Amino acid sequence: MGVVIARTGRLARLGDPLAYAMDLLAPKLRGRLRLVGRDSRSDAGGARRAVRELVEVERARLVLTLAGTEVLPAVADACEEAGVPCLSSTFPWQVYHHGGGRRRWTYHFCWGLDDIAETFADLWEAVGGTRRRVGCLWNDGPQGTWSRHATHGFLPGARARGHRLVDPGGYREPAAALAGHVSAFREAGVDVVTSAATGADLGLFRREAARQGLRPRLVTCSRWLAYPPATVTPAGEAPPPQANVATLVYWTPSHPYRSSIDGMTAAELAEGYERATGNQWLQPLGLAYALFEVATHALATADDPAAPASVAAALGATRLRTMAGPLDWTSGPVPRIATVRLAGGQWQRGRRHPYELVVVDNRRVEGLPAGGELLPLNET
Template sequence: MTLRRLETTRRSFLAGGAGLAAGALAGFPMPALAKNRPVRVGIALPRTGPLALFAEHLPFVMDQVERATKYTVNVGGSDRLVELVIKDTQSSPNRASQVALELILDEGVDVILASGTPETTNPVSDQCELNGMPCLTTEAPLEPYFLGRKGDPAVGFEWTNHFYFSGTQAGGAILEIFGQVETNGVVGALWPNDSDGNTFAQIYPPVLAERGMTLSDPGRFDMPLASYSAAVAKFKADGVEIVHGIIPPPEFTTFYNEAIQQNFIPKVLYAGKTSAFPSALETFGSRAHRLVTEVPWGPQFPYTSPITGQTAAEVVEEYHAASGRQWNSQLGFKLAMFEVLFAGLARIEDLDDPQSVQKAISSISDDTVVGRVDFSKGPFPNTAVTPIAGGQWLEGTDFPLRLAITENTFAPDVAIEAKTLPMLSA
């Protein structure tokens, strides 16, 4: 049989089309299946807006999954097609909540996937929780995801499941990187008024104090921010030599350009949501050299995809060949999202019972390309923590930048490649 045509194929997704994507390209021959309804999977992620870099790998990963699975899965003893219904959150929490509701009420999906920072995962998860819809999310640190939703660690949530690195561990990795560079210990904070920023503002100051470090904090701010000149001026006045930010690429570009103009170059510069993306840094040329970042996944990670059979390094190599673009860590998590999904679908006893679907997903304890995902271990109910290393961008060869692993406290399977160096002076 052939999968009926939905509004958009992966090919038109690559061309920028909006709306739905079929589980396989319409018109391609599919295996003959019993007359069972397909599994409908909703996907909410930021295809446009300041968080769009979190969605750039989806077409490539969808093609990988199609090649390996033909978008079929055995559910309760019957082979079924998998249909994907993709919605753009436009990098807006309000829009993310809206599209989640559309997937639940209008599209008749059986499970929802969401990825791309707490601005996406949290509102989507909240709608699923309110409507009894099984949900699987990733690409948001565990603490902003769970605590940002006012979750009770003793109770948890009934319908939502999440895997990614722990913000506490990521913060620890970044602090270890800070400690590799000789500084005066004065840290400038760029923490906005959002789930990530408010969480870091709550948990980071006492941690810095315990390490004998001093905090220079201009306070929470709403984005987009037209100018960061006031923050730069405060950092200069306070003698800041380390900057810790949690801001997306457009905001970081504004901040860093103004910092360069004001001759403010800290010895260590970190910007979560930006510094993990080489494409967001290339515009700065050599000014991007020695920026530091957490590394939740990369070709250095010694894990294999249960869907494609490829190592992390082989996934990266194929992505480079297919796209001509440089990898970033979200490539691994996009693939892992499908790995966890298919592992969960194969455990379902009754597709028409949402509780059976949720039970199947929450029972996952499987190896993935980003490491083991085990929802029974937490640290919060129905969450799984994945390894997190730290690294620094250096001058590249095949691409303008290359990422060297410099810290592995929370990812001991990942080998250290270099020691963190201070930023180049102005």
């Protein structure tokens, strides 16, 4: 089994959970599977080279990976060219499915842009009822382009809930200035902002909003804001951009999920990660672990685990309860896709860590306890 992992470059932090899950499971799977990793170097070219090495040198029968916007499609395309099954996650399924070409060998599990819209709309309505005026802080890259897509994106789902979205247009990432966006939001009477910005760009927006006197009641942000703040904020300094920002929640130690391999709970997985790495748990940890569960199941149930077509057929027939929740490729929204459930969360000051992701809306995930109430954005 080949694993394309970002170990260097801007996505290296995303690679940590995948590397940990691989190291954790390799001894347990020894005798059945050999796990081999290659560094994507956080770019498309490195991802394609990693796939070629895994397939041609290591003879991988199946390749696993997590997202980057450029890296994941490159891995999927390289697997298609090689005729080797690929399993991936942490990339909204519409972007993966509609943004790629015709695929036969690649399988994916994740939430959708429509799921993000529903989750965020739940949070918008919690701070003031229906029909909000929502400012869209979207870039001019794939995240922004797909968010505003008229058919497959975030936009139609949010509008269907009766909300008016104010989109001043995309900005180039990293952002140099966002004064125009703030001005447009002020003129439109926006009191809720939604985005898929990086932490740095969100921080720039919040500073400019404070300068112009825009005080939104809530900011919802996906993508990088699913991660905890990268650094601890020294006493007396401004809080990190994530502070009191709401985001999507797809996995936490509180989720009622277990490993299909050995029964480990979500809480035990997070505790082990923090103990081994010294770092705060990350949401992709649960999905990274689930990649290996699904792959192991597919190889075990394939008629011929050495035949690519047999492994692909087994992936397409998979229905499995995993560390990421129940995954079902037999009833996905489109072929070769399984979906992940979302809850609503918010980055609040924590007890064990400076900022912790608190589940504030659990209505869409059965058995997930809420950890707190949704706070106003500027509450300290």
